[in-house]
Amino acid sequence: MAVLLEKNFPVEAGAFTTAGEASTTIKRTLKQLGIGPEVLRRVSVACYEVELNLVIHSRGGTLTLLVDPEKVTLISKDVGPGIPDIEKAMTEGFSTASDEARTLGFGAGMGLPNMKRNASEFDIQSEVGVGTTITMSFALK
Amino acid sequence: MTVEEVLELIEAKDMTPETDKNTEVSCGYTCDLLSWVMAHGTAGMAWVTVQTHMNVIAVASLMEMAAVIIPEGIEMEAPSLEKAKEEGITVLESPLTAYEICARLAAKGLAGK
Numbered sequence: 001m002a003v004l005l006e007k008n009f010p011v012e013a014g015a016f017t018t019a020g021e022a023s024t025t026i027k028r029t030l031k032q033l034g035i036g037p038e039v040l041r042r043v044s045v046a047c048y049e050v051e052l053n054l055v056i057h058s059r060g061g062t063l064t065l066l067v068d069p070e071k072v073t074l075i076s077k078d079v080g081p082g083i084p085d086i087e088k089a090m091t092e093g094f095s096t097a098s099d100e101a102r103t104l105g106f107g108a109g110m111g112l113p114n115m116k117r118n119a120s121e122f123d124i125q126s127e128v129g130v131g132t133t134i135t136m137s138f139a140l141k
Numbered sequence: 142m143t144v145e146e147v148l149e150l151i152e153a154k155d156m157t158p159e160t161d162k163n164t165e166v167s168c169g170y171t172c173d174l175l176s177w178v179m180a181h182g183t184a185g186m187a188w189v190t191v192q193t194h195m196n197v198i199a200v201a202s203l204m205e206m207a208a209v210i211i212p213e214g215i216e217m218e219a220p221s222l223e224k225a226k227e228e229g230i231t232v233l234e235s236p237l238t239a240y241e242i243c244a245r246l247a248a249k250g251l252a253g254k
Contacts, residue, residue, distance in 0.1 A: 017220070020199025024228070027203060044203040045179050052176075052196075096249075105192045112175035117180075 001068040009063040011054040023048040042118040081129035153233035202228040212239040
């Protein structure tokens, strides 16, 4: 499928103050492309969650936005530390967030479940010591 | 109910005079866990939270909320207010508790989510 748009957003580990900026830019970009409000909302929620996960849990990574006529795709790729037990990480209410993150209102253990709930397709691959890649697509039709 | 009416009802200070106060508020909500709000927030919502950092504005903006309400005389951080103005999100600071704010809004007929 012909890609209409591809954009990369580097996300820094621990950068709580700027967290959410990539998601805000992605939402604005999709709105300009004429993506409808329902898909826009679902992409926004999932995108924010995955961006915050990069800030809270990873050693840094990149968020990639791909748009083709059929779907919007978000890919989050980080450089570690990797998730030892994906099934546990996917459980609502389970979180390994730091006290700093929790003080800011993160770490409710809703991130990954929120992503899965909002994406049309959700895939997570992780290897301890290597990194985590999350691929989410949102059907446009 | 408009943002202007909410402002008066909860005796709030308007921290973002630049934003439109005629915006219609669809419902009220209170929660301090951002992920929870991301899961349950809706467009047009008036959201009461004691969190004052920048991510509150990011969440409100992504969810297209009508207003963020900070209770108990807590002050929103200056960078958050700057961000709110940029994103067109209204921030209200009220001396009342979150409980009292919600009670007053509900008594005037504003629905929960």
